Structure formats: C-alpha cells, structure tokens
Amino acid sequence: MTDHTLRDFVRASRFGREGAIVTDLDGTAVHEFEGRIVIPDAVSHGLKRLRDHGRPVILNSLRFPLNVIRTFGREWYAITNAPLPLVSLNGGLMGSLFETQDGEIAFEEIHAFPLTATEIDEVLVGVRGLTEGGISDLLLFYYPRDWTQGELIWTPALDKVEEVRAKYLSATRVTSSPAATLRDELHARDICMIFLLINAEQDRLMAYQHAKQSNFITHTGIDKLSGLEALAGRLGVDLAHAVGAGDTPMDTFLKGVGLAVHVGSLDLEYKGLTGTVKVRDSLELGDLLARLADLLHGDAH
Known part of the structure; x- marks a missing residue:
C-alpha cells in the first residue's frame, strides 16, 4: 500500500519539479543513541538523494535555532551544503541555517510571529x-x-x-x-x-x-502549519506538492502537505491533501525517502 501511495503521489503531483520535503526532528528524522541525538544514515542518505534531485529540505521543529545548531546543525547542513530552511518554536520563528565565512553554522531570520x-x-x-x-x-x-x-x-x-x-x-x-x-x-x-x-x-x-x-x-493562530505556510510562501514552495513527516499532534503541518508521513505508533488525525502513509520509525522513514528518490530517478529516465 505504501509503495502504491508513493508512486501515485509522485506521478499525480508536481513533487519532482515543485515539491519539497518537510520533516519534524525529534522522534521523526532524528533519535537518541548512546546519549547523543543523531540523524540515522538512512534518513541523511535519503534526504541527500532527494536534494540531488533538486527537492528542498525544510526542518519544522519545536526546537529553537541555537539548539538545532549546537546539537546537529553541522550534520543537517551537510545534507544540503546550502542554506537550510527552518521553521522553529512551533511556527513562531522562521529562517535558514547557513555557513558563515568562519565555517560556523548560524541562523538568518526570514519571518517571525512574536507574542503580543x-x-x-x-x-x-x-x-x-x-x-x-x-x-x-x-x-x-x-x-x-x-x-x-x-x-x-x-x-x-x-x-x-x-x-x-x-x-x-x-x-x-x-x-x-x-x-x-x-x-x-x-x-x-x-x-x-x-x-x-x-x-x-x-x-x-x-x-x-x-x-x-x-x-x-505562541502568537494566536500560529503553529507548525502556519509557520510553514509563511516560509513556503517566501521560498516559492507549493505545499500541495510537498511531502511532510511528523510523529505527534504538534505536527499540524501534516494536514497542509500533499503526502503526509506518520512516523511512530501514535494515530494522528492529520491527513495529507492527496495521501497519507505510516512508518514505524526514523529508519523506515529513511527507506521511504530512498524510495521517493528512486521514483524521481525513474521519472527522469
């Protein structure tokens, strides 16, 4: 069922030309291993392959930018080697991670929704x-x-x-x-x-x-979906042709993307605009990303 859903989404949508990959971090694209937060190789490899096909990667997290940078900012930046869009603080602050001339990872604001x-x-x-x-x-x-x-x-x-x-x-x-x-x-x-x-x-x-x-x-009406919509508008990304992955009820952005990927055991109410699939953990998410890359590669030939 999952494979059919992925194939149908790639064929029916403009994911290969206008889509993006939007992912939550904790419990979705990263996990704790021996006391350290890590990005599974399957996830990083899958995202790199999709990025090679020209698909932007957007992070959408409750974490604050400085924490993302200190914990695994370098690893995430290495996936794209280009400014990496980030929706942080439950949609309250949006921007991009980038590499400074000194080789450090920093954050540049694109938009914010402060509390009144x-x-x-x-x-x-x-x-x-x-x-x-x-x-x-x-x-x-x-x-x-x-x-x-x-x-x-x-x-x-x-x-x-x-x-x-x-x-x-x-x-x-x-x-x-x-x-x-x-x-x-x-x-x-x-x-x-x-x-x-x-x-x-x-x-x-x-x-x-x-x-x-x-x-x-957060400011009234602001959450992970509204924050993503604001950022996507600035980036020129059409979320109807995007893939989103999350694992908790906080991941409201799942109902605003074309294909929603539920990660983990929770039964989430959010459905993708055109399709919804479920995977057990971040390792299976990595496999799904690799399959998406395979489908794009096949379309390219």
Whole structure:
C-alpha cells in the first residue's frame, strides 16, 4: 500500500519539479543513541538523494535555532551544503541555517510571529494565580526572537535555580525574580514562544482555569502549519506538492502537505491533501525517502 501511495503521489503531483520535503526532528528524522541525538544514515542518505534531485529540505521543529545548531546543525547542513530552511518554536520563528565565512553554522531570520504584550500578560496572569495558590514548582521557558539569546528559564523558587540549571543544560540563563521583573523582561524584547511546565498533580491544577502541566504558547493562530505556510510562501514552495513527516499532534503541518508521513505508533488525525502513509520509525522513514528518490530517478529516465 505504501509503495502504491508513493508512486501515485509522485506521478499525480508536481513533487519532482515543485515539491519539497518537510520533516519534524525529534522522534521523526532524528533519535537518541548512546546519549547523543543523531540523524540515522538512512534518513541523511535519503534526504541527500532527494536534494540531488533538486527537492528542498525544510526542518519544522519545536526546537529553537541555537539548539538545532549546537546539537546537529553541522550534520543537517551537510545534507544540503546550502542554506537550510527552518521553521522553529512551533511556527513562531522562521529562517535558514547557513555557513558563515568562519565555517560556523548560524541562523538568518526570514519571518517571525512574536507574542503580543496582551498575550504575554495573559500567560503571566495564569502564572501569578498558580504561584499565589501555592504552586511554586513551575518553570517558564521563553524564547526571544533574537536567536542568539537561545532558551531562557524563569522559576519563582530562588532555591531551585541551580537545580534547574543543572537539569536544563540547553538553557542560556536560569533566573528567579518577582513577577513584575519577569513581566518587564518579557516586554523588553520580542518573544516568539513561551513554554510553561508545571510539576503538580492534576487535581490541584483543576482549580486554575486553563492550567495544564505543559503548555506551548505562541502568537494566536500560529503553529507548525502556519509557520510553514509563511516560509513556503517566501521560498516559492507549493505545499500541495510537498511531502511532510511528523510523529505527534504538534505536527499540524501534516494536514497542509500533499503526502503526509506518520512516523511512530501514535494515530494522528492529520491527513495529507492527496495521501497519507505510516512508518514505524526514523529508519523506515529513511527507506521511504530512498524510495521517493528512486521514483524521481525513474521519472527522469
């Protein structure tokens, strides 16, 4: 069934001329191996072959640009050896990874959707309600539009700063301050995403409207699909002829591409515009990418 779906998509669409490959990272195109996040050879080889056929590769991730660069930016850049489009922070920040004259990998913004002052204040009202209600075991992660700032974390518990810093090594800075100081900090710069993590029992959270143990907050209407649509428009890519791969309900972009590839065991509701296939893991995704490359090669002859 998968092979038929791939063949029908390649033949019926303009994937070979106008399409692209859009992939989530964690759980989809990369996995953890011996404590290190790696790109399986099958995935990198498949993407390289598709790139050789002229198909752009677009990354679509919750990760922030600095984290992508530090963890596997060089490996991803090697796949294309050209600016690599990235939708990050759940659609809040879009741009490209590129190589500087010094040989470093950097990020160049193409577009961003920062939170408004009102949206930030709405989050802080909730945070204030939680802390005043005795829930202090929470963390507020925030991600500035200035990608060089990376990931910043706030905790209401001063005595937890060192513990949080040791746990979240990806963070640029961990602070604890009064709510008013946090508000000033958030209003002083463009913020593209806030992630609220609360370590409290669900029955305690029920006392606070809309409180969840984890919550990603972006500008209203912004997610991985809207971010991808904005970037695709700038790149001249028609998503109806693109292939997208993801593994969680956060991967809303799957319903905006021509062929959606569900990776892993979850049953996702998002269907591709013309077709949907399912693979078990990143290794099978690599096989699927190789098959797509074979079909393009066959069409070329």
